[in-house]
Amino acid sequence: MEDAAILDVERIALTAGDIAAINLESARQRAWNRFWRAPEQPQIAELIVEQEQLTAQFVGDLAAFDRLEALVHELARGEPESARAALIATQVACSTHRFAEARESLAQAVARGAPMDATERLLLTIDQATGTNLLAVLAARRERTARPGHWEERIPLGALLADLGEFEEADRTYVMALRTYPDVSPFAPAWAAFQLGVLWGESVPRPDAERAAKWYRTAIDYLPCYVKARVHLAEILLDEERTRDAAALLAPVLESSDPEVSWRLGDIAQAAGDADEAALHLAAARSGFEVLLARHPLAFADHVAAFYLGSGGDPARALDLAKQNLDNRPTARAFELYANAADRCGASTCPTAEHS
């Protein structure tokens, strides 16, 4: 893609990120109030799922996953036979990477007459995340993207294309998503920009750090609270030995509950030669990751494996987690993580026959 096109999409008018974040938190709390008052009222549980997922993804408030589990429990208690309880259980299981459970809940949702569009979308999510029937998923994603009013299908399509090595088409898909965005909320465009950063910074065989950094900056411009975008950009800055800039980038999100912030701050301190501060940050990261693992083991197995392979300094633990991740979702990326961990530990890169 040409730079001019990048500049074009950077001029999209979106609600200021700080306003959007305040409004998300305000609406999220209000939605829970409404839910506890009358859990059976239409659409309230569905709204909470969306708001909590946005909160986890963009604000780095990972307690959102615990709140989602509470929501699933309440629905299972209050309306155990409803299609929407099963659909929401599927969504939450997907969010925390419990894909086997997600398939079971989805089957229940189908049996209870859940809308076909919703069940089809969730099946695509599960199949894509677990690397199942990817060509069929691709065809379905393309078809759904072409439907009017299905803007939100473009980003998972871009992610799938990137997973399949179709990098230029993935780029075009994300950029088209930005160019055709039909609203002013900054969350979805920030995600598209972030995905472009991942595409050019991590997915392509020869990463283009400058291009990736440009997109991460765009994501942060749209949404200053976007923890993941800051973490990824900080990694690039650290590689460029711009430790001060990297630290300044992470300072505003120190309060986030995402341990990746502490992990990267540890790396930055190490690069700056401050071993004591590095140790403090890395201990905080280790503790934060272990808490997350205890609560949602499959959701964070890949993240924590990467940490222990890196400055977490525990390749054996990394191998164990990478194996769990690979068993849960045998994708190319999961295998790559496992292979790296196995290599570090001197173990076989072929964990079981089923993954070979």
Place this chain on the structure above:
Amino acid sequence: MSDHVDGPRSIGDPAADLSDLFAFTSPANRARTVLAACVFPSAGENAIFSNVIDHSIIVRRVSVAGTGNAARFQPADEELRFSFRFEMLERDAAGKPVQRGTCTLPGGRTLQVVVNDEKGTSTPDGDARVFAGLRSDPFFLAWIIPEFRKFQNLLQHDNVLIIVVEFDTQKILDPAKGSLFGVCAETVPIPQPHSFIGHPVPRIDWVGRPEQTNMRINNPAPAMAGTDDLRDLWNQQKPFAVSKELQPLFLERLKESLAAWDMRDGKQDWTPEALAANANVFLDDYLLFDVEKPITDTSHLEIEKSTINGKPYQTGGGRTVDANVIDILITWLVNRDREFIQGGATGATKPGMKVFPYFATPNTALQTVADSVELPAPPDKVWAVIGPFGGAWHPLIARIQVTGTGIGQLRTIETIDGKEIVERLDAMDNARRFYRYSNISGIPASHYTGTFEAKPNGTGCVVEWRAQFLANNQPDLLVRTIVATLFKTGLESLKKRFG
């Protein structure tokens, strides 16, 4: 790294979501008209306006162009537009966020507003005054519409962001040229150079009469199951100018929808001709109001109804803050005003005010107290003791008396220090060892909802107790302490009993 969300489904900015529109005569000054529009349904206490949206209230003079089964209204081309735009956040000296905005009046005069400043801002000669900010949601909907079942107000305790403009009716609307008007509101992204490449700047939302999209265009009745959702298509239409090509599609949908509404009570009250006339009138979706006739809490839709009935209208129609618009609409659609159909609530969380800005102050967040205890006893054994709504297991209870049976029964508790607490059972599920109740009196709180439950936990159980409420004329901390102590004392006693 992997993602935890499969698609950004919440692409809509809630601050662009228009929910309601009002047009009424100022109760403080009959010579002034008030127009207001709400965005951000279920806004929390800190909600603020988007800084990239133009929020407009648009008024056109309207004439009656046909009556009876030929009922029709004709809007003029000329429009009066009241537009609000808001700035990015600033911080005051204490670091608190402050948002400012600008209202542009018809003719181009501008007024600066500070969001949530209840006094609002007036023009130098006082002919117009504007407000923008968070208020208690004046809308109430007390139905589960798909099931046509009465329910509590689904928007109880909610807030919305409101823009309000109050003006001198003679000076701004010049009713001598015609006193009947139509009004719409819309939210449109503020155009910016190079934005939305290759695409026109879209309209995000617009609203005329209440519930055009969710109850008429998209009727959730079982009889309409399987029909296409036309709401997005409708929202892309221009106020006062629905696409001629799409009018037949929308008209057909309205006829089907209104026929389904007519049969919700099992009786047909509408002839096909009258129903078609009603559909035609609703296709032109603007709120009608006549500034020379009385606009009251019950006059909503009277202009449309009388015109379809072939009679001159008697009121100013419009929509006041306290109008029960849903039940007025449902009654008209279901039985053509044969018999008023009352939903499960008769008013919003708070009534409107008689003075500027007319909409009630925002609701504060509900307080939540939750506590739990893990017990080594099986849940059924524990529930046998604590599950009966009239059970006297709590050590602070001196006496307890139950009135009635089943859902709705009351328990009157006399505490050991002589206080009386009255609570009502709202829901009970003994199989799952759960009940929900509300406090009627005895705790200095309103909107008090409590839940009580024993859940399996290995070979034992967890007893969870939760309450939400608003402190009533007492500090939050005090009421929270009262409730928390009540919970703690009760749950601790279970440890001794089952530990």
